[in-house]
Amino acid sequence: MSLIQISEVTKSYGKKKALHDVSITVESGKIIGLIGNNGSGKTTLLKLLAGLLQPSSGSVTIDGTKAGVHTKQMVSFMPDTVFLEQWMYVKDAVAFYHTFYEDFDAVKAATMLSEMKIAQEVRISSLSKGALEKVQLILTLCRRAKLYVLDEPLGGVDSVAREQILQILLAFYHEERTMIVSTHLIQEIEMLFDEVIALQDGKVLLHMNAEELRLRHAKAVHEWFKEVFSC
Numbered sequence: 001m002s003l004i005q006i007s008e009v010t011k012s013y014g015k016k017k018a019l020h021d022v023s024i025t026v027e028s029g030k031i032i033g034l035i036g037n038n039g040s041g042k043t044t045l046l047k048l049l050a051g052l053l054q055p056s057s058g059s060v061t062i063d064g065t066k067a068g069v070h071t072k073q074m075v076s077f078m079p080d081t082v083f084l085e086q087w088m089y090v091k092d093a094v095a096f097y098h099t100f101y102e103d104f105d106a107v108k109a110a111t112m113l114s115e116m117k118i119a120q121e122v123r124i125s126s127l128s129k130g131a132l133e134k135v136q137l138i139l140t141l142c143r144r145a146k147l148y149v150l151d152e153p154l155g156g157v158d159s160v161a162r163e164q165i166l167q168i169l170l171a172f173y174h175e176e177r178t179m180i181v182s183t184h185l186i187q188e189i190e191m192l193f194d195e196v197i198a199l200q201d202g203k204v205l206l207h208m209n210a211e212e213l214r215l216r217h218a219k220a221v222h223e224w225f226k227e228v229f230s231c
């Protein structure tokens with residue numbers, strides 16, 4: 001059975017169709033890059049996988065279970081917004097995850113925070129954007145989930161923080177995890193991708209093995225994207 005099965009999904013917000021007849025299958029153990037221009041439906045697709053939205057028609061299943069309340073324990077989701085409370089200290093956020101998720105590895109989280117030189121005695125409200133992004137990513141990845149859904153983990157941070165975020169992702173890369181990662185910074189992260197899904201105007205333009213895409217078009221994924229999406 002495939003880990004992700006999206007079948008003929010349409011998602012509308014009022015009259016706006018954010019996704020239109022989307023069907024995607026993903027096997028476990030893969031890192032999937034989700035790319036597409038602004039408004040192409042990436043966040044909508046990720047929220048459907050996280051069980052935070054329901055499709056207007058069609059179905060989304062994770063490991064055979066309809067995405068929703070029952071799959072939240074299987075899916076670790078990092079939204080593209082701040083999800084930690086500002087009043088918390090970093091240690092409170094770690095404790096919260098430890099209490100809330102049985103699969104959370106608090107020791108690993110503490111080790112990674114220390115490797116990233118992020119003190120736990122600091123308030124979330126006083127973290128820089130880059131440090132906050134790193135904390136959120138570490139918390140998300142330190143769960144032993146079946147699926148990791150990351151919405152723009154490199155968004156809006158400087159090049160040093162970006163490099164460190166890539167290091168965090170690489171640390172988990174070797175563990176054969178299944179991740180779906182949306183990004184506009186394709187060049188920075190494409191070496192992690194096993195497969196690429198490109199959305200355009202709410203439809204799947206391409207779903208292909210990343211290496212096959214490079215060989216077939218004789219160019220890197222970010223070059224292919226630029227060529228196709230600037231037309």
Ligand SMILES: Nc1ncnc2c1ncn2[C@@H]1O[C@H](COP(=O)(O)OP(=O)(O)OP(=O)(O)O)[C@@H](O)[C@H]1O
Binds near residue numbers: 016017041042043044
């Ligand atoms: N809550 C909402 N209400 C109405 N329209 C929405 C809502 N959320 C998203 N949309 C619209 O649905 C479309 C897809 O949005 P979505 O955020 O999924 O795209 P995206 O690919 O993640 O965009 P970006 O790269 O800019 O983050 C866009 O046209 C957006 O304006």
